[in-house]
Amino acid sequence: xxxxxxxxxxxxxxxxxxxxxxxxxxxxxxxxxxxxxxxxxxxxxxxxxxxxxxxxxxxxxxxxxxxxxxxxxxxxxxxxxxxxxxxxxxxxxxxxxxxxxxxxxxxxxxxxxxxxxxxxxxxxxxxxxxxxxxxxxxxxxxxxxxxxxxxxxxxxxxxxxxxxxxxxxxxxxx
Amino acid sequence: xxxxxxxxxxxxxxxxxxxxxxxxxxxxxxxxxxxxxxxxxxxxxxxxxxxxxxxxxxxxxxxxxxxxxxxxxxxxxxxxxxxxxxxxxxxxxxxxxxxxxxxxxxxxxxxxxxxxxxxxxxxxxxxxxxxxxxxxxxxxxxxxxxxxxxxxxxxxxxxxxxxxxxxxxxxxxxxxxxxxxxxxxxxxxxxxxx
Amino acid sequence: xxxxxxxxxxxxxxxxxxxxxxxxxxxxxxxxxxxxxxxxxxxxxxxxxxxxxxxxxxxxxxxxxxxxxxxxxxxxxxxxxxxxxxxxxxxxxxxxxxxxxxxxxxxxxxxxxxxxxxxxxxxxxxxxxxxxxxxxxxxxxxxxxxxxxxxxxxxxxxxxxxxxxxxxxxxxxxxxxxxxxxxxxxxxxxxxxxxxxxxxxxxxxxxxxxxxxxxxxxx
Numbered sequence: 001x002x003x004x005x006x007x008x009x010x011x012x013x014x015x016x017x018x019x020x021x022x023x024x025x026x027x028x029x030x031x032x033x034x035x036x037x038x039x040x041x042x043x044x045x046x047x048x049x050x051x052x053x054x055x056x057x058x059x060x061x062x063x064x065x066x067x068x069x070x071x072x073x074x075x076x077x078x079x080x081x082x083x084x085x086x087x088x089x090x091x092x093x094x095x096x097x098x099x100x101x102x103x104x105x106x107x108x109x110x111x112x113x114x115x116x117x118x119x120x121x122x123x124x125x126x127x128x129x130x131x132x133x134x135x136x137x138x139x140x141x142x143x144x145x146x147x148x149x150x151x152x153x154x155x156x157x158x159x160x161x162x163x164x165x166x167x168x169x170x171x172x173x174x
Numbered sequence: 175x176x177x178x179x180x181x182x183x184x185x186x187x188x189x190x191x192x193x194x195x196x197x198x199x200x201x202x203x204x205x206x207x208x209x210x211x212x213x214x215x216x217x218x219x220x221x222x223x224x225x226x227x228x229x230x231x232x233x234x235x236x237x238x239x240x241x242x243x244x245x246x247x248x249x250x251x252x253x254x255x256x257x258x259x260x261x262x263x264x265x266x267x268x269x270x271x272x273x274x275x276x277x278x279x280x281x282x283x284x285x286x287x288x289x290x291x292x293x294x295x296x297x298x299x300x301x302x303x304x305x306x307x308x309x310x311x312x313x314x315x316x317x318x319x320x321x322x323x324x325x326x327x328x329x330x331x332x333x334x335x336x337x338x339x340x341x342x343x344x345x346x347x348x349x350x351x352x353x354x355x356x357x358x359x360x361x362x363x364x365x366x367x368x
Numbered sequence: 369x370x371x372x373x374x375x376x377x378x379x380x381x382x383x384x385x386x387x388x389x390x391x392x393x394x395x396x397x398x399x400x401x402x403x404x405x406x407x408x409x410x411x412x413x414x415x416x417x418x419x420x421x422x423x424x425x426x427x428x429x430x431x432x433x434x435x436x437x438x439x440x441x442x443x444x445x446x447x448x449x450x451x452x453x454x455x456x457x458x459x460x461x462x463x464x465x466x467x468x469x470x471x472x473x474x475x476x477x478x479x480x481x482x483x484x485x486x487x488x489x490x491x492x493x494x495x496x497x498x499x500x501x502x503x504x505x506x507x508x509x510x511x512x513x514x515x516x517x518x519x520x521x522x523x524x525x526x527x528x529x530x531x532x533x534x535x536x537x538x539x540x541x542x543x544x545x546x547x548x549x550x551x552x553x554x555x556x557x558x559x560x561x562x563x564x565x566x567x568x569x570x571x572x573x574x575x576x577x578x579x580x581x582x583x584x585x586x587x
Contacts, residue, residue, distance in 0.1 A: 007431055010430075010431060010434065011434050011437055011438060014438050014442070015250075015254070015441050018250065018442065018444070018445035019247060019250065021445060022247060022250065022452075023246075025448070025449045025453070026246040026452060029455065029456035032456035032457065033456045036456070040459075084185070089300075089301050089302075109463065194556055195556050196397070196556075197392075197393045197394075197397035197556065198397075199393070200393040200396065201392055201393065201476055204389075204392065246448060249444050249448050249451070250441065250444040250445060253440055253444050253473050253474070254440070254441070254444075257437060286440075286474075287476060287479060288474065289471045292471060292473060292474050293471055296467050296470055296471070297467060300467060339568070341568040341571045342568045342571075343571065344571070345389055345564070345567050346565065346568035346571065347564070348564075349560045349567065350560070350565075352560045353557050353558075353560030354557075356556045356557045356560055357557045360556070360557065
């Protein structure tokens with residue numbers, strides 16, 4: 001019994017030391033990580049819509065993809081939506097104008113295969129969205145106007161779903 | 175709710191199979207697949223531990239780490255939980271279900287260092303799954319692993335008799351076999367439940 | 369201490385990936401771009417060296433019964449430190465590698481070297497072992513990245529060369545148009561196949577050199 005207590009104590013001690021060191025590292029890195037995430041979100045928002053300020057609006061509608069909705073001072077909307085891509089979740093910021101057309105999209109984070117799905121962040125793909133309605137913002141195979149990324153139809157579809165969900169969410173909030 | 179569970183299961187078993195599309199758990203996949211029997215044993219043991227680990231780690235993360243603001247201890251805590259869990263399962267099986275223990279026993283210690291187990295737990299957190307979704311993802315991820323390893327072992331048993339260049343002996347030919355299976359699994363990509 | 373032998377062991381004769389067949393998951397999963405390979409390789413190199421040193425220093429005081437558990441705790445500690453530092457200072461890499469950074473904890477290279485080398489040797493030798501094994505791993509990763517990136521998407525050094533805003537945003541050198549690349553190679557299929565071929569090549573080379581030595585011995 002004595003031996004077990006001793007072993008547990010040693011393991012506990014080692015874990016405590018490691019946890020302490022991690023705590024210190026976390027204190028150092030917490031600030032830069034937070035700043036980076038804020039900067040990234042802010043950049044994504046300003047890329048999809050022109051605004052001076054925005055307020056968060058609570059949304060509890062049917063589209064479960066939508067995670068955050070903001071209304072800008074100009075009466076436009078910024079919607080954050082999470083959709084599942086080919087390998088994991090993709091978080092997209094969608095700018096929706098008051099007339100329910102898409103103003104632009106920006107990928108905040110994605111866990112898609114590097115080089116394939118991540119092309120969703122490229123201008124070639126993204127620049128197809130501005131001005132489209134929910135019906136038009138689908139890949140051409142589904143009857144919309146978006147040319148899917150070569151070899152990454154699933155990712156393209158997922159992004160289109162996010163745009164559709166965002167516009168639908170805004171239309172119910174009106 | 176039901177659709178989300180269905181799509182998680184389908185994703186974990188076929189579309190985003192842990193081995194063929196996410197490369198999680200390759201070491202035991204390649205190491206324990208020379209015979210179908212051992213492959214089945216390993217697959218079952220992994221499924222069992224993955225399901226349990228997903229459930230327990232979700233609780234630990236949600237009720238201990240998050241409220242205390244200790245998210246940076248996730249990796250450390252999860253691996254300790256998994257190691258303890260494996261140890262516990264081993265002791266429990268040894269005492270109460272010796273027949274199952276003799277079947278799975280030798281694979282259990284190997285599971286601690288199986289990246290599919292830690293991987294599924296970390297992915298649960300990353301994808302913000304709730305308790306039920308996490309558990310389902312764990313179990314179906316394990317089933318996907320089971321499917322992959324059994325398929326692979328059955329192919330491997332035949333490859334033994336094939337003729338191939340001498341340099342490919344052993345692991346390389348297995349990897350080539352696995353690559354072809356991965357190619358087959360790519361056919362599932364795009365399947366979706368609405 | 370035999371530095372030369374350790375060097376050769378780590379890089380060639382006992383290469384962690386090609387000969388010991390350790391750490392396959394990350395090797396196949398993340399080697400789709402040059403940037404990933406270098407980043408992952410260096411992360412593992414640093415973690416491996418640190419773990420080897422600490423474990424070697426503690427080898428006399430760790431009780432044998434719980435040594436694996438203690439190793440895992442120490443490894444998890446270093447991995448988390450590297451993970452946090454990457455998130456804070458090289459976020460592009462951290463996003464690109466995703467879950468595979470925390471998964472270094474269960475990378476068999478680290479626990480394997482801890483058990484096989486650091487737990488039995490002096491601090492200096494363990495540190496060197498960490499560096500050389502880590503280098504061997506990095507080199508294999510880089511080779512795989514170059515092959516898969518070039519044949520798969522026709523580019524070289526994506527993420528590092530031609531950077532626009534900071535590390536990780538570069539488009540790399542486009543050697544031939546992307547549409548002509550064998551896209552399959554950047555998918556899981558390519559990971560298994562490339563690694564299989566590399567190991568086969570290694571076995572061929574080792575066999576040839578063994579045959580040559582045998583011949584020389586006969587003379």
